[in-house]
Amino acid sequence: MGRIRNGANGGFKGKAGSVIGSSWKSINYIKGLYKKRSKPASEEQLMQQAKFSLITAFLFPIKALLRIGYGLKRANTNTGMNMALKANINEAVVGTYPNYMLDYSKIKLSAGGLFTAGSEAISRTGTELTVTWNTTVNAVSGNTDDSVYLLVYHPASEQFLTTDVVPLRSDGEAAINIPAHITSGEGHAWIFYAERKAKEVSKSIYLGTVSFD
Known part of the structure; x- marks a missing residue:
């Protein structure tokens, strides 16, 4: 049975006849009951489902990071x-159905207007990755205490790597430890910046690949 909130003109929660009422982020929703599909999905629908599954599988393990990277964009109605x-989904998923793949260079982990630092680069020495960036700041380029978020993905093991502690813009560099079991293949790296309270973020930068061989 549905429960009406705030009088007859308010939203309701639960099932009422052929509709279901719910609320998310203080917004009331009404939707029809799910109807079992009576005909097979079209090829276009299958293509979109395949794209969705591929990009979701990549992004889901880093959803906590995405809450920072996309937390300011329509945060009242959408999650990061x-x-x-x-x-x-339309930029980073490439190829021809059903053989879709990810173009890691086009993956965006954040979106915003905060300035990046410039001179971002990644290198490897032994069992450690080092990411460096410019520390110069001025009235429009950010603050010394901006957080710097780093991410490395190793497709062969489907594992993400990052720093133990979130570095600051003023640090100029940060190290990422390579797990002992990652001894071959390559990784893909990204960086983005966020104001200390994450009220402003930058666009993410793809740093390229790094070899683990």
Whole structure:
């Protein structure tokens, strides 16, 4: 049975006849009951489902990071994960159905107007990755205490790597430890910046690949 909130003109929660009422982020929704599909999905629908599954599988493990990277974009009606899906599904998923793949260079982990630092680069020495960036700041380029978020993905093991502690813009560099079991293949790296309270973020930068061989 549905429960009406705030009088007859308010939203309701639960099932009422052929509709279901719910609320998310203080917004009331009404939707029809699910109807079992009576005909097979079209090829276009299958293509979109395949794209969605591929990009979701990549983004889901880092949804906490996406809450920072996309947390300011329509945060009252969408989650960071939803915004990241919308930003990446048509750009980062490439190839021909059913053989879709990810173009890692086109994946965006954040969106915003905060200035990046410049001179971002990644290198490897032994069992450690080092990411460096410019520390110069001025009235429009950010603050010394901006957080710097780093991410490395190793497709062969489907594992994400990052720093133990979130570095600051003023640090100029940060190290990422390579797990002992990762001894071959390559990784893909990204960086983005966020104001100390994450009220402003930058666009993410793809740093390229790094070899683990």
